[in-house]
Amino acid sequence: MSGKEYAKIGEYTSFEMMAVCGARNIKNGEVVFVGTGLPMLAAMLAKRTHAPKAKIVYEAGFIDSNAIDLALSIADSRLAYNAAAAIGLIETLGLLLQGGRVDVGFVGAAQIDEYGNINTTYIGDFENPIVRLPGSGGGNDIISSAKRIVVIMTHQKRKFVKKLDYMTSPGHLDGPGARKREGLLGGGPELVITNLCQMGFDEETKRIKLLSVHPGVTVEQVVENVGFDLIVPEHVPETEPPTYEELRILREIDPQRLYLGKEKK
Amino acid sequence: MVEPEIEDKRITLKEAVKLIPDGAELFWGGFGFQRPPMAFAHELVRRGKRNLHIYTCGSEIDVDILAGARVVSKFELAFFAIEGIGLCPNIQRRIKDGSVQIEDYTNLAMALRFLGGALGVPFMPIKSMLGTDLIRKYRFRKNKAKVIECPFTGEKVCLVPSVRPDFSIVHVQRVDMEGNAQIDGVVGEDSEGAKAGKKAIVLAEEIVNSAMIRMKPDSTVIPNIYVDYVVECPWGSYPMMVYNYYDYDLGHIRLYYTQCKTEEGWEKYCEEYITGVENHMEFLKKIGIERLIKLRAKKPFGY
Numbered sequence: 087m088s089g090k091e092y093a094k095i096g097e098y099t100s101f102e103m104m105a106v107c108g109a110r111n112i113k114n115g116e117v118v119f120v121g122t123g124l125p126m127l128a129a130m131l132a133k134r135t136h137a138p139k140a141k142i143v144y145e146a147g148f149i150d151s152n153a154i155d156l157a158l159s160i161a162d163s164r165l166a167y168n169a170a171a172a173i174g175l176i177e178t179l180g181l182l183l184q185g186g187r188v189d190v191g192f193v194g195a196a197q198i199d200e201y202g203n204i205n206t207t208y209i210g211d212f213e214n215p216i217v218r219l220p221g222s223g224g225g226n227d228i229i230s231s232a233k234r235i236v237v238i239m240t241h242q243k244r245k246f247v248k249k250l251d252y253m254t255s256p257g258h259l260d261g262p263g264a265r266k267r268e269g270l271l272g273g274g275p276e277l278v279i280t281n282l283c284q285m286g287f288d289e290e291t292k293r294i295k296l297l298s299v300h301p302g303v304t305v306e307q308v309v310e311n312v313g314f315d316l317i318v319p320e321h322v323p324e325t326e327p328p329t330y331e332e333l334r335i336l337r338e339i340d341p342q343r344l345y346l347g348k349e350k351k
Numbered sequence: 352m353v354e355p356e357i358e359d360k361r362i363t364l365k366e367a368v369k370l371i372p373d374g375a376e377l378f379w380g381g382f383g384f385q386r387p388p389m390a391f392a393h394e395l396v397r398r399g400k401r402n403l404h405i406y407t408c409g410s411e412i413d414v415d416i417l418a419g420a421r422v423v424s425k426f427e428l429a430f431f432a433i434e435g436i437g438l439c440p441n442i443q444r445r446i447k448d449g450s451v452q453i454e455d456y457t458n459l460a461m462a463l464r465f466l467g468g469a470l471g472v473p474f475m476p477i478k479s480m481l482g483t484d485l486i487r488k489y490r491f492r493k494n495k496a497k498v499i500e501c502p503f504t505g506e507k508v509c510l511v512p513s514v515r516p517d518f519s520i521v522h523v524q525r526v527d528m529e530g531n532a533q534i535d536g537v538v539g540e541d542s543e544g545a546k547a548g549k550k551a552i553v554l555a556e557e558i559v560n561s562a563m564i565r566m567k568p569d570s571t572v573i574p575n576i577y578v579d580y581v582v583e584c585p586w587g588s589y590p591m592m593v594y595n596y597y598d599y600d601l602g603h604i605r606l607y608y609t610q611c612k613t614e615e616g617w618e619k620y621c622e623e624y625i626t627g628v629e630n631h632m633e634f635l636k637k638i639g640i641e642r643l644i645k646l647r648a649k650k651p652f653g654y
Contacts, residue, residue: 122434145458146382147537155654158435158601160409161383163594163654166536174538175382175408176466179459184478203483207455212488218446220438222485223409223430224458230479253484254455268482269498269507344435 092327095302100281101347102336103300104238105131106328107279108192111236115139116189117182119228122160123345124238125192127336134335143182145224147174156340160223179227186271191232193225195239197250200293200314201264202237202257202275204229205250212252222254229255234276241280246312258292283308284325288317298325357561358529360581364631367552367582368394371403371518378465378514378548379407379414380521381588382539383434384599387413388522388554390587390631396420397626406514408461408540412591412607415439416625418451419617425491426451427514429458433608440611452490456480460496460511462540467513468547474510476501481509519548521573522587524595525564526555530578533570536594536653545573554584556596586635586643595653597646603638 101124108128112118114137120129121144129142130153141150146161150170157164166172182188196219197205206225210216229235239245257275258264265274277297278285284297295317299305305322328336340346368391371377381387392413395403403423405414409430417423419441431439445451456464463475480486480496486509489495497510521541526532532553534541545551553573558581564571587593590600590607610616628634635643648654 146385146539158599159384159411159592160434161385161537161539163385163536163592163598163648163652166594166653172537174542175458175462175540176543179457179462184459207484212484215446218438218443218453220432221428221430221453221455222457226457226483226485227459227479230481252488256482259482264482267507269478269509270481271478 090329093330093333098328098333099347100300101345102328102333103325104279104281105336105346106332107284107325108236108238109135109332111277112137112140112190117141117143117187119143119145119183119188119191119232121192121194122157123194126157127339127345128192128238130339131332131336135332143178143188145175145178147172147178149173149178149182156344179224183227184231184271186231188232190234190236191228192236192238193228193255195237195245197245197247198237198239198278199247199250199257201259201261202278202287202294203250203253203259204237204255204257205252207254208252210251226255229257229272229274230270231272234273237275237278239278239280241282241311243311243313246314248314258287262290262292282311293317295319296322298323300325301327360530360578361528361558362580362582364390364394364554364582364584367391367580368398368400370552370580371395371400373400374402374404375518376404376406376516378516378519378544379405379410380519380541380544381410381413382537382541383409383411384591385537385539386522386541386588386593387411387591388520388587389413389589389591390584391520391522391554392416393625393631393634395422396621406461406464406516408458411439412604415441415611418442418445419611420621420625421445421450424451425454427454427456427461427492429456429461433604436604436608440608441617444614454490454492454495455485456511457485462543464511464514465540465543465547468515469543472513474512476508476510478508481507514547516548517550519545519551520554521545521551522554522584523572524555524593525557525559526553526581527559527561527564528581529561530575530581531561531564531571532573532578533564533567534572538572542572546577550579551577552580552582553578554582554587556585556587556593558583584631587631589635589638589643592654595648597643597648598654600642600646
C-alpha cells in the first residue's frame with residue numbers, strides 16, 4: 087500500500103484502532119478463526135484490504151464466510167452469506183482447528199496474566215464467585231490448537247492481573263516449554279491488542295512485553311494499567327495509526343457502530 | 352406392491368413435555384442464537400418441571416429461562432450469555448442462591464462427549480483443556496476429565512466422559528412424521544447431540560410430506576431411526592433465529608435482558624410471556640402477527 091494517509095488523533099475511536107491492529111495481523115491466504123465483535127470486524131477489514139484470500143471460520147460451522155451484514159451471534163444466519171460451507175462444531179473446532187489447519191485465532195479475555203493465560207469464566211473465588219462470566223465456549227479450544235493467537239481486550243488494571251481468578255484458556259502457562267509439556271498443539275498467544283497498546287511475548291521468558299503504544303498514549307499510562315511486571319523495552323514505538331481508507335471500510339462494515347464505539351478518542 | 356405405512360410419531364408440544372420426568376437429563380439443542388428449543392423451554396416452565404440436568408455447548412435466553420424458573424439445577428456446558436448484549440441475568444442470581452450448578456467444559460469437549468455417547472464409547476480424547484482449571488476444578492462431576500499419556504505416542508491427551516442423556520431435544524427446520532429431520536445452515540452440535548440421547552424429540556418449524564424429505568435425502572441430518580417423537584412447532588425458536596425461516600427479534604431480546612436483571616422483573620416477564628399464556632400459540636398471539644411477519648427471512652438471504 088503506497089501513499090497511505092493516516093488519520094489523526096480525534097478522528098477515530100479506540101475500537102477502530104483495535105480493529106485495524108487486528109486486521110494487520112492477518113496475512114493473505116491465512117485461515118482465520120474469529121468470534122463476533124472486534125475480531126469479526128478485523129477479519130472483514132483484512133479481507134477487504136491486504137488479505138482478500140484469507141478464509142474466515144466461525145465455530146458454529148461457517149467456513150470461508152463472506153458475510154456482508156454484521157452478526158450479533160457466532161451462529162448468526164448472516165454468517166452463512168456467500169460461505170463455502172455451513173457444517174458444525176466438530177468440523178470447525180475439531181477437524182479444522184484441532185486438525186492443525188487454522189493459522190490464527192482471535193480471542194477476548196476478562197483477565198489475562200503475564201504469560202498470556204486467560205480467564206473468561208469466574209471473577210472472584212471459585213467457591214464463592216462474584217460474577218459468573220460466559221465460560222470457555224470455543225475459546226479454550228482455539229487457544230489450545232490454533233498456530234498463533236491474537237488477544238483483543240479493553241485495557242484496565244483489574245484485567246491485567248498477577249494471578250487469574252480462574253484459568254480458562256492456556257497462554258504460555260508458567261513459561262517456556264510449558265505448552266509442549268502439557269501436550270498442547272498450537273503456538274499460543276503472540277499478540278495482545280488493547281485500546282492503549284500492542285503487546286507481544288518475550289522470546290526467552292514468554293512473559294508479556296510492550297510492543298507499541300497507540301497515538302496519544304504514553305508508556306507510563308500503559309504501565310499504570312497493568313497489574314504485573316510488564317516488560318518495557320528501551321524504545322517503544324508508536325502504533326501505526328489507522329488510514330482513512332481503513333476507517334472508511336470499517337465504517338462501511340459497521341454502519342450502526344455496533345462494535346466500533348460511539349466516542350472518538 | 353404394497354406401500355409400507357409411514358409410522359406417525361407426531362405428538363403435541365404439551366404431550367412431549369409430559370414425557371420428561373423431574374430430574375431427567377437432557378441434551379439441549381441449538382447453538383447461540385440459532386434454533387434453540389425456546390417453545391419447549393417455555394412449556395417446561397408452564398408444567399413446573401424440576402431438577403433437570405442439561406447438557407449443551409452454548410445456549411442463551413433458553414437456558415436462562417430454565418434457570419430463572421428453577422426448572423434446571425445442573426448444567427454441563429461450555430458457554431452461556433446473550434451474545435452482543437450481556438451476561439445471562441437469571442443464571443447469575445441462581446448461582447448466587449445455590450440453586451444452579453455449572454460444570455464447565457469447552458465447546459469441542461461437549462460436542463465430542465455427545466459424539467462419544469452416540470458412538471457407544473465411554474470417553475473421547477481431546478487436545479483442549481490441557482494445563483487449565485477446566486481440568487483442575489469441578490463442581491459435581493468428580494471425574495470431569497482425565498489427562499493420560501497416549502498409549503501409542505506417549506503425548507498427553509485429555510479424556511472427557513461420553514454422555515447418554517435420557518432425552519435429546521432439538522429444534523429443526525423440517526421433519527416428516529416418521530422423524531427424518533433436515534437442518535438448513537449450521538448444525539452446531541445437534542447432529543451428535545440428537546443421536547446421543549436414549550430418546551429423541553424433534554421439534555420443527557414444519558412437518559413436511561415424507562416424499563419431500565426422500566427427494567433430498569442428503570439434507571437429512573437426523574434420520575428416523577434415532578427419533579422417537581416429532582412436534583410441529585412454528586416460530587419455536589422465537590425470539591431467537593431459524594435460518595431460512597426468521598431472524599431474531601432484537602427488541603424482545605433486549606426487553607428480556609433489561610427486565611430480567613432483577614428477580615421482580617423476571618417474575619413479571621415469566622408471568623406475562625410464559626406462565627400467563629396457555630400455550631405456544633397464545634404466546635405467538637401475544638407477540639403479534641405484525642411483529643413476526645417483519646422477522647421472516649428475506650430470500651435469498653436466509654435471515
